[in-house]
Amino acid sequence: xxxxxxRNLWTGLWxxxxxxxxxxxxxxLGQAAKRELRLATTTSTENSGLLDVLLPPFEEGYGVKVKVxxxxxxxxxxxxxxGNADIILVHARNLEDEFIAQGYGTKRxxxxxxxxxxxxxxxxVAKIESEKDVLRTLKTxxxxxxxxxxxxxxxxxxxxxxSLWEISGIKPEESWYLQSGSGxxxxxxxxxxxxxYTLSDRGTYLYLQKELDLVILCExxxxxxxxxxxxxxxxxxxxxxKYDLAMKxxxxxxxxxxxxxxxxxxxxxxxxxxxxPDAQEDH
Amino acid sequence: MRIKVExxxxxxxxxxxxNNINLKIQEKRATCLIGPNGAGKTTLLRILNLLEKPTRxxxxxxxxxxxxxxxxxxxxxxxLLAQEPVMFNTSxxxxxxxxxxxxxxxxxxxxxxxxxxxxxxSGMEDRSALTLSxxxxxxxxxxxxxxxxxEVIFLDEPTHNLDPISKKIVEDLIFHLKSESQKAMxxxxxxxxxxxxxxxxxxxxxxxxxxxxxxxxxxxxSPSSFFSARFMGITNLFQGKLFREDExxxxxxxxxxxxxxxxxxxxKAGKNGVCAFLRPEEILVSTTPFVSSARNCFQGKITKxxxxxxxxxxxADCGIxxxxxxxxxxxxDLNLIPxxxxxxxxxxxxxxxxxxxxxxxxxxCE
Amino acid sequence: MAYLIESLxxxxxxxxxxxxxxxxIVLLSFRVSSTAVFLSSFVxxxxxxxxxxxxxxxxxxxxxIVNSLLMVPAVAIGLIVYLLLSRQGPLGAVGLLYTSWAMVxxxxxxxxxIITSLSLAAFQSVKRGVxxxxxxxxxxxRQLILTMFKESRYPLLxxxxxxxxxxxxxxGMTMMIGGNxxxxxxxxxxxxxxxxxxxxxxLAIVLGIILLVVCGLISIPLQLLQGAGRR
Numbered sequence: 001x002x003x004x005x006x007r008n009l010w011t012g013l014w015x016x017x018x019x020x021x022x023x024x025x026x027x028x029l030g031q032a033a034k035r036e037l038r039l040a041t042t043t044s045t046e047n048s049g050l051l052d053v054l055l056p057p058f059e060e061g062y063g064v065k066v067k068v069x070x071x072x073x074x075x076x077x078x079x080x081x082x083g084n085a086d087i088i089l090v091h092a093r094n095l096e097d098e099f100i101a102q103g104y105g106t107k108r109x110x111x112x113x114x115x116x117x118x119x120x121x122x123x124x125v126a127k128i129e130s131e132k133d134v135l136r137t138l139k140t141x142x143x144x145x146x147x148x149x150x151x152x153x154x155x156x157x158x159x160x161x162x163s164l165w166e167i168s169g170i171k172p173e174e175s176w177y178l179q180s181g182s183g184x185x186x187x188x189x190x191x192x193x194x195x196x197y198t199l200s201d202r203g204t205y206l207y208l209q210k211e212l213d214l215v216i217l218c219e220x221x222x223x224x225x226x227x228x229x230x231x232x233x234x235x236x237x238x239x240x241x242k243y244d245l246a247m248k249x250x251x252x253x254x255x256x257x258x259x260x261x262x263x264x265x266x267x268x269x270x271x272x273x274x275x276x277p278d279a280q281e282d283h
Numbered sequence: 284m285r286i287k288v289e290x291x292x293x294x295x296x297x298x299x300x301x302n303n304i305n306l307k308i309q310e311k312r313a314t315c316l317i318g319p320n321g322a323g324k325t326t327l328l329r330i331l332n333l334l335e336k337p338t339r340x341x342x343x344x345x346x347x348x349x350x351x352x353x354x355x356x357x358x359x360x361x362x363l364l365a366q367e368p369v370m371f372n373t374s375x376x377x378x379x380x381x382x383x384x385x386x387x388x389x390x391x392x393x394x395x396x397x398x399x400x401x402x403x404x405s406g407m408e409d410r411s412a413l414t415l416s417x418x419x420x421x422x423x424x425x426x427x428x429x430x431x432x433x434e435v436i437f438l439d440e441p442t443h444n445l446d447p448i449s450k451k452i453v454e455d456l457i458f459h460l461k462s463e464s465q466k467a468m469x470x471x472x473x474x475x476x477x478x479x480x481x482x483x484x485x486x487x488x489x490x491x492x493x494x495x496x497x498x499x500x501x502x503x504x505s506p507s508s509f510f511s512a513r514f515m516g517i518t519n520l521f522q523g524k525l526f527r528e529d530e531x532x533x534x535x536x537x538x539x540x541x542x543x544x545x546x547x548x549x550x551k552a553g554k555n556g557v558c559a560f561l562r563p564e565e566i567l568v569s570t571t572p573f574v575s576s577a578r579n580c581f582q583g584k585i586t587k588x589x590x591x592x593x594x595x596x597x598x599a600d601c602g603i604x605x606x607x608x609x610x611x612x613x614x615x616d617l618n619l620i621p622x623x624x625x626x627x628x629x630x631x632x633x634x635x636x637x638x639x640x641x642x643x644x645x646x647x648c649e
Numbered sequence: 650m651a652y653l654i655e656s657l658x659x660x661x662x663x664x665x666x667x668x669x670x671x672x673x674i675v676l677l678s679f680r681v682s683s684t685a686v687f688l689s690s691f692v693x694x695x696x697x698x699x700x701x702x703x704x705x706x707x708x709x710x711x712x713x714i715v716n717s718l719l720m721v722p723a724v725a726i727g728l729i730v731y732l733l734l735s736r737q738g739p740l741g742a743v744g745l746l747y748t749s750w751a752m753v754x755x756x757x758x759x760x761x762x763i764i765t766s767l768s769l770a771a772f773q774s775v776k777r778g779v780x781x782x783x784x785x786x787x788x789x790x791r792q793l794i795l796t797m798f799k800e801s802r803y804p805l806l807x808x809x810x811x812x813x814x815x816x817x818x819x820x821g822m823t824m825m826i827g828g829n830x831x832x833x834x835x836x837x838x839x840x841x842x843x844x845x846x847x848x849x850x851x852l853a854i855v856l857g858i859i860l861l862v863v864c865g866l867i868s869i870p871l872q873l874l875q876g877a878g879r880r
Contacts, residue, residue: 084746334785385786
């Protein structure tokens with residue numbers, strides 16, 4: 001086959017392919033008209049996989065597409081403050097209260113909670129073993145200068161972790177304290193690689209447990225409680241947000257159907273639910 | 284009259300490319316622009332064909348000022364065949380048909396066929412134009428130019444660098460056009476023999492100026508400038524002082540003196556030095572002294588003989604060297620060989636005095 | 650190593666079970682990048698031709714601006730577009746942020762200087778001879794433009810393909826603008842990044858292989874076209 005023919009065939013193939021894609025995507029454009037709700041949440045929430053199970057029944061039932069924007073807690077709140085999302089689901093109580101106080105959100109609805117755990121290498125160099133007191137655990141880690149990986153990304157987990165160090169009165173030193181600047185899964189993997197300790201939400205840990213050689217060394221401390229709230233963005237602040245649709249999602253998540261799904265999530269795979277549903281029946 | 288050029292000049296970046304050009308191009312006439320490289324021939328053709336604008340001056344087509352008419356209709360009445368033609372990246376057919384398509388003409392297929400026949404490239408319609416040889420491309424370019432029957436054809440060195448076959452085809456076609464069509468043809472060339480055969484009118488360009496112009500026949504037989512003469516390859520160029528003796532005028536060349544036919548004016552101007560030339564064809568060679576009405580006879584030895592086609596170019600040293608041209612037959616009849624003693628004879632009137640002897644800068648004929 | 654084997658396994662599974670999500674991710678990559686190239690060529694190609702054919706005051710300035718824009722990193726464009734499209738920004742009312750059209754816009758902006766400068770080179774390479782020959786043969790402006798495009802068709806197509814190749818591998822900016830939203834703005838590159846960070850290497854490797862295959866396939870017509878210069 002001559003070069004010219006080859007050239008024309010290949011080019012024709014590509015041009016044809018591209019055109020076909022353009023034409024075939026035209027129907028997609030129509031789909032954009034479908035009702036959309038933008039939910040800003042945290043990476044750890046998304047990574048837990050809960051939303052993949054929780055949202056579809058809502059989407060089908062109401063004919064809505066929920067677009068999940070998963071970023072760090074700080075970013076999620078910022079996105080909502082800018083009006084680029086209709087509703088947020090995060091787990092940083094202080095920031096949430098501030099969000100509402102500043103008028104960006106209407107009201108906080110309790111959804112569920114999980115807890116944080118301190119995980120570490122199976123060989124447990126700092127000899128924490130099984131500990132209930134998180135502050136004591138942190139002190140032991142600091143004393144032993146055992147490696148600790150922090151998320152360092154302004155996420156809910158990171159904020160929790162920072163506050164715990166503050167309460168314990170310890171200032172972590174660079175020699176053993178690492179900031180990954182990334183998501184929970186990534187941080188766990190780094191801790192795994194470096195045989196270090198880290199603070200993780202139970203959900204992500206359980207999700208990755210098989211791949212990691214890390215064990216839970218401290219759990220159950222009330223301070224490790226992680227409470228999730230959902231807050232619709234205020235339509236008074238940003239007139240374009242889909243408040244009604246957001247409220248429908250709130251009702252769903254805090255209602256019987258949503259709460260049940262939350263309560264069941266993870267049982268089949270890990271033997272225990274990743275999240276404990278605890279919505280209040282008060283709206 | 285098709286095109287009239289008035290006081291046209293062109294400068295680029297301070298450099299003068301064309302200087303005060305005046306000429307006329309007639310229908311059904313063949314004009315040749317000759318001159319050395321860099322003389323401005325190509326630029327002049329490009330300006331005439333609307334590819335460049337002059338810095339000064341005016342051009343009229345059928346009486347209408349170039350600056351005042353719409354470009355496109357004017358452009359479409361003429362064509363320039365560039366020295367190195369550019370082929371479009373498509374078939375020969377599409378290349379040739381291009382001009383017709385632009386003008387939205389009909390019967391494209393037949394016209395293309397006919398014109399390809401004229402350049403002896405019949406059947407090449409589907410060839411990719413980029414795969415043509417230089418000669419073939421030039422012929423396709425010519426076909427491309429002719430297919431829409433332009434009124435004026437400009438050709439920039441049309442036979443330059445062509446293989447012999449293509450050269451002949453192109454030349455024959457150009458001659459055919461000259462005789463069979465009404466077209467005005469303007470051609471630039473280095474090939475003087477071609478220009479001599481082809482042109483009605485010749486313009487000699489040197490450094491952007493027209494240094495000589497006129498009917499081709501006259502120009503080539505008696506150029507009025509030394510420069511033209513030398514460019515045309517005329518040998519036997521001399522310089523010396525003119526003086527009068529016994530009612531005859533002589534050119535003093537130190538080693539010998541040549542009698543010339545001149546006027547008092549020439550004499551006056553030539554006292555300080557003049558340039559002259561003698562055409563090789565106008566010198567007679569004999570093995571014995573030749574008594575005739577010719578005023579100049581010199582004796583010398585043959586130093587060089589070279590064959591040029593059916594002719595022989597002979598150089599004889601008579602104190603100064605003369606170049607003579609004669610037929611092979613004559614050479615054989617006279618038994619001429621290098622070293623042989625010969626007599627050269629020529630008339631006084633055969634010596635052409637170059638009028639612009641003012642050009643003798645520092646005593647040198649230019 | 651185990652990842653590789655598992656992912657090869659997954660690839661064959663995918664090939665036979667035609668995983669819908671992977672397919673939609675791949676298709677979205679194509680759609681976004683090809684639409685971006687398509688849209689940007691309406692700006693870039695005429696601009697390249699204009700800069701070639703017409704000499705006007707400021708031409709050199711524009712060419713050097715285009716060349717400077719080539720140096721702008723994608724993330725910078727991403728940031729600018731983000732700020733423009735955010736509800737807080739001037740174009741917020743359009744609500745384009747976190748949609749695939751926003752990704753198209755950002756990618757188109759990224760690729761306009763690329764296509765412009767490549768098409769400029771393509772036109773320049775045929776300019777002198779073709780332009781003058783076409784004019785001499787009586788082309789009007791529209792016919793001249795058409796002829797310039799026809800003569801430069803191979804390097805122009807090569808330019809478009811190269812732009813496409815640049816875009817299909819774009820990650821950071823695309824992620825910022827699209828939000829990497831599942832089911833709606835995830836493309837091959839952003840998914841690979843996400844899944845790798847999540848530690849789910851299998852999907853990342855599957856998509857990575859597909860991406861490499863695509864790039865390999867692109868290079869074939871690209872090389873054929875680039876070799877097709879004028880004599």
